Amino acid sequence: CPIETRRDFFENIVLLGGTSGMDGLGERVENDLSLMCPQSVTINIDLPENPEICTWVGASSFSDSIQFNDGILTRAQFEEHGARLVHSKFYFDDRQSQFLPKI
Numbered sequence: 001c002p003i004e005t006r007r008d009f010f011e012n013i014v015l016l017g018g019t020s021g022m023d024g025l026g027e028r029v030e031n032d033l034s035l036m037c038p039q040s041v042t043i044n045i046d047l048p049e050n051p052e053i054c055t056w057v058g059a060s061s062f063s064d065s066i067q068f069n070d071g072i073l074t075r076a077q078f079e080e081h082g083a084r085l086v087h088s089k090f091y092f093d094d095r096q097s098q099f100l101p102k103i
Contacts, residue, residue, distance in 0.1 A: 010037060011044045020051040 001009070010033065015026060026045045033043050048054055062068060077085060 007041060010041050012046075013044060014046045014048065014054075016048075016051050016054045018052045020047060 013029070013033075015029065019025070026047050030043050030045050037043065050057075062071075073085060073089065
């Protein structure tokens with residue numbers, strides 16, 4: 001990723017999933033990363049409540065959103081058009097580090 005984006009990544013690390021609740025995991029990740037980064041980089045590890053279901057909750061919220069239908073590609077569409085359909089229907093937003101529907 002671009003060098004100017006890395007600082008944002010280190011400041012916004014979220015641990016999710018069942019194993020994220022292991023005792024001391026957040027501290028271990030923070031310690032390991034601090035050994036790899038310059039001291040000027042702030043490392044922030046977030047462990048939300050119920051990390052084992054956060055991904056499901058986020059996906060559930062997205063599926064209820066108005067943008068959900070814009071983000072669907074059927075298997076038939078992909079088989080007919082291939083990866084170029086993904087690139088024509090979506091764009092990568094560097095600021096949000098995700099693919100977004102072209103509107």
